[in-house]
Amino acid sequence: xxxxxxxxxxxxxxxxxxxxxxxxxxxxxxxxxxxxxxxxxxxxxxxxxxxxxxxxxxxxxxxxxxxxxxxxxxxxxxxxxxxxxxxxxxxxxxxxxxxxxxxxxxxxxxxxxxxxxxxxxxxxxxxxxxxxxxxxxxxxxxxxxxxxxxxxxxxxxxxxxxxxxxxxxxxxxxxxxxxxxxxxxxxxxxxxxxxxxxxxxxxxxxxxxxxxxxxxxxxxxxxxxxxxxxxxxxxxxxxxxxxxxxxxxxxxxxxxxxxxxxxxxxxxxxxxxxxxxxxxxxxxxxxxxxxxxxxxxxxxxxxxxxxxxxxxxxxxxxxxxxxxxxxxxxxxxxxxxxxxxxxxxxxxxxxxxxxx
Amino acid sequence: xxxxxxxxxxxxxxxxxxxxxxxxxxxxxxxxxxxxxxxxxxxxxxxxxxxxxxxxxxxxxxxxxxxxxxxxxxxxxxxxxxxxxxxxxxxxxxxxxxxxxxxxxxxxxxxxxxxxxxxxxxxxxxxxxxxxxxxxxxxxxxxxxxxxxxxxxxxxxxxxxxxxxxxxxxxxxxxxxxxxxxxxxxxxxxxxxxxxxxxxxxxxxxxxxxxxxxxxxxxxxxxxxxxxxxxxxxxxxxxxxxxxxxxxxxxxxxxxxxxxxxxxxxxxxxxxxxxxxxxxxxxxxxxxxxxxxxxxxxxxxxxxxxxxxxxxx
Numbered sequence: 001x002x003x004x005x006x007x008x009x010x011x012x013x014x015x016x017x018x019x020x021x022x023x024x025x026x027x028x029x030x031x032x033x034x035x036x037x038x039x040x041x042x043x044x045x046x047x048x049x050x051x052x053x054x055x056x057x058x059x060x061x062x063x064x065x066x067x068x069x070x071x072x073x074x075x076x077x078x079x080x081x082x083x084x085x086x087x088x089x090x091x092x093x094x095x096x097x098x099x100x101x102x103x104x105x106x107x108x109x110x111x112x113x114x115x116x117x118x119x120x121x122x123x124x125x126x127x128x129x130x131x132x133x134x135x136x137x138x139x140x141x142x143x144x145x146x147x148x149x150x151x152x153x154x155x156x157x158x159x160x161x162x163x164x165x166x167x168x169x170x171x172x173x174x175x176x177x178x179x180x181x182x183x184x185x186x187x188x189x190x191x192x193x194x195x196x197x198x199x200x201x202x203x204x205x206x207x208x209x210x211x212x213x214x215x216x217x218x219x220x221x222x223x224x225x226x227x228x229x230x231x232x233x234x235x236x237x238x239x240x241x242x243x244x245x246x247x248x249x250x251x252x253x254x255x256x257x258x259x260x261x262x263x264x265x266x267x268x269x270x271x272x273x274x275x276x277x278x279x280x281x282x283x284x285x286x287x288x289x290x291x292x293x294x295x296x297x298x299x300x301x302x303x304x305x306x307x308x309x310x311x312x313x314x315x316x317x318x319x320x321x322x323x324x325x326x327x328x329x330x331x332x333x334x335x336x337x338x339x340x341x342x343x344x345x346x347x348x349x350x351x352x353x354x355x356x
Numbered sequence: 357x358x359x360x361x362x363x364x365x366x367x368x369x370x371x372x373x374x375x376x377x378x379x380x381x382x383x384x385x386x387x388x389x390x391x392x393x394x395x396x397x398x399x400x401x402x403x404x405x406x407x408x409x410x411x412x413x414x415x416x417x418x419x420x421x422x423x424x425x426x427x428x429x430x431x432x433x434x435x436x437x438x439x440x441x442x443x444x445x446x447x448x449x450x451x452x453x454x455x456x457x458x459x460x461x462x463x464x465x466x467x468x469x470x471x472x473x474x475x476x477x478x479x480x481x482x483x484x485x486x487x488x489x490x491x492x493x494x495x496x497x498x499x500x501x502x503x504x505x506x507x508x509x510x511x512x513x514x515x516x517x518x519x520x521x522x523x524x525x526x527x528x529x530x531x532x533x534x535x536x537x538x539x540x541x542x543x544x545x546x547x548x549x550x551x552x553x554x555x556x557x558x559x560x561x562x563x564x565x566x567x568x569x570x571x572x573x574x575x576x577x578x579x580x581x582x583x584x585x586x587x588x589x590x591x592x593x594x595x596x597x598x599x600x601x602x603x604x605x606x607x608x609x610x611x612x613x614x615x616x617x618x619x620x621x622x623x624x625x626x627x628x629x630x631x632x633x634x635x636x637x638x639x640x641x642x643x644x645x646x647x648x649x650x651x652x653x654x655x656x657x658x659x660x661x662x663x664x665x666x667x668x669x
Contacts, residue, residue: 035471083451085398134644139651141660143396143451144597147590148640148647155640159633280455317470319582322463329456333448 017285017292020331021299024324031323032316042316049309050302058192062263063301065201066091066255068294070279072208073251075288077128080244081224082135084128086146088276089153090249093127094120094256096157099165099267102179102260109182113261116183120257121250127153128249129242136238142245154270161267176267185262195262204251208290220244281325284332300325363498369618370502377614378513379404379568379576383592384599384606385513385520386564390436392524392601393557394537394659395443398454401589402461403435403562404569405582409465411570412580413472415482424482424574425567432566433559435461440558444551447663458589466582484578485509509571520603533557537657540664550664565589594643600650601657613639
């Protein structure tokens, strides 16, 4: 494809997303005015909060890494029309297994880090894959099962940090012991938290671009477009659902690994926070495209990092960031509903789908 | 440790089970209509938070709890009308629409609350709904304390469970809702407006979620916080599936979640070394198991989460 055409194609892909973001920010501005504040000052404070010094800039990347990984994972399930809304739970299982490997497997540093990575991936994969299997085997609605498994993972984490994994020297705080210093990912800048997990994220991003060009990626996408199409193509839809959910959960597990080795170094209650739902918004705004997801993950982490400063400087509540997120989702679904063919009929329900 | 399991202990556990089950039951009762009509409203968490805020604000400024409940219900209906618009009219994916509604609901309620009240050292409060001892019955030993010493909304929730069962099973409206959820095309050809019934069912769901949200801020507590719903909206969705779309079974499901959290709160308060997280986990596990059994029997409304269009075949 000639370069000029490619540029046009990329612009066509990005323009609607930009428009939706602008729309959401504009609606946010209206709300700020209604609240009696100056929207320009507010957004200026938000940008200052995200970019005014190297620590803050590094924070925008720190937040973007797990969000991007989870959103990439979610995109695998969503392209298969499997609505995995429990990425937070898959992330949590990843954090738990990472810490377990680091604290209890008495191995040399490098094997520990690698094993921790593998365990986190497998843990997240199994947590997601369980929902996929329940869907394939029993036709159990994945929306409900991933949601339930999300809660179960949260309680499991709480049990561990209040019980068997509680730090004996932690004065009874609900947290585990910290992992050894050698197991932590090296910092990339002085005076910031940005760590080598960034390279893992970039590697996964590249892998995802390749993945969607692979046979498996193609099968997952095709199976998501309707059972009959893929059936004629000889694809075992049930198997694909399980595989898609395994990979989807696995990437969230890696996000968990990344947060343990790069940021928290220990288990605490509710490590996942609202990452699960933010990652859904990111995946959708990114049009389920790997690069789009990376960009929108960065955009959202700017909002998150800057939002707190905005609240402190201008008194405009941080919840404005949530509202902007919600509005973006509304714009995305409204647009796709009006232009169903735009992204591989992403939102069209499978006609022969058996719900359950 | 041995003597904590006394009669008083059980009486207070059961009484708080009933109280804790109330908001879940109310929301689940409304969601049963919604889901029976074929719409999965995952935005209940946001709807409830909005209504908790609205209920609190209305009660705070009008000094009337009745106005508070009314405000909660109206806001609940508005939120769910938006959900109905997205899922019925725009025919958007319901899971995503619900996610949007949850994020928006929590965001807006916390934004509006902060704008109205600003940051205060002591959170503003209202006189919450007092309990109403049912004459005579409340004086029966044990039974009275467990069942008949609650506030009016608690009694209302359990009465509504029965009323809703009658409406769904014995009235034309209930039949229409189910028809639209099972086979929208057939219902349409019989002259039932799929759009109208679905809008109605989703908005009824919103009214229940709204009452439930207001219950949280002005009857269960006496103040508002944007985290006060704490997953109850999602739990209600689980209860609906657990109950297989039956209001009476929803009562049982809500009580199961209620007793788990009642025991958890109590165990934590007296420091019993029982890992109460497993207790909290139990209802979610049971829901998954229930889901497996229902899915096999295909008891899901056939048109579940499927938008309807006359154009499509």
